[in-house]
Amino acid sequence: MVREGRISLNEFLKIDQALAEATLQLQPISESPRLDAELLLARALDVQRSYLFAHPEEEMDPAAAARFAATIAKRIDGMPMAYIVGEKEFWSMTLLVSPATLVPRPETETLVDQAMICIPRKSAMQVIDLGTGSGAIALAIARERPACDVMATDLSEEALAVARENARRLKLPNIEFRQGAWIEPVADLVFDIVVSNPPYIAKGDPHLESLNYEPRQALESGEDGLDAIRRIAISTSAIMKANGKLLLEHGSQQADAVSAILTEAGWADIRSFNDLAGLPRVTVATRRNEVKAGL
């Protein structure tokens, strides 16, 4: 069949035609155009995805077609699926997200994996997640380690509102949230485990353009992307028990720089771990009993 231009998704289309057309339109911007189209069409029609496969010949009503066309347009503009549908899977949990929070990434599960190794199954440790965003890391730990008390901080009230709602929906009683920068709202407490996925992209990095919909303050951190990690490395000893562990996510090119920062700040037993793509993504360090004066 010779295609003469694009079919408007607002035209009278059957389900299978709308899916085929939307898939074509999404190809340049999505790694999973067909799946995105299916999820967005199911949403516009308010049906399960399986309904689409069972009723390919059904004609869409104009209101649903218009809803579908509107969300496809957002997706073509680069809006992440998670913001369009308002949720994202992370660590087998369905989490609410909003433009005030980063979209949880699969590589961040590597940080949770390492936290699971550092926190024995039934131990009642004090854990904190700095810059929690949607709460993804803190919620995963609170769920996997119910005997632990998990604290989570974030500068953004909007992000914390999303994280609190996630905790409520998941019925997790062992998690608490405080608003403020990094350790500021918890300066009176001590922890066994500190985890963080801070902003770590360098200012002006071209990669930021493709992340335009996500909050810049959760992504970008100074000229080399390491400002937040420096601040956490230096300040966190003050809220840690002896032999406590710090687990940081960072960029795939930053493991050596992060190790150097941690060494300089007096941390010991520094080791980096790869994500599922085989890239060094998480660095773990232990607080020495003797912390350098002035840090």
Ligand code: GLN
């Ligand atoms: N991993 C994210 C990305 O490069 C960045 C997350 C972050 O800065 N914490 O898309």
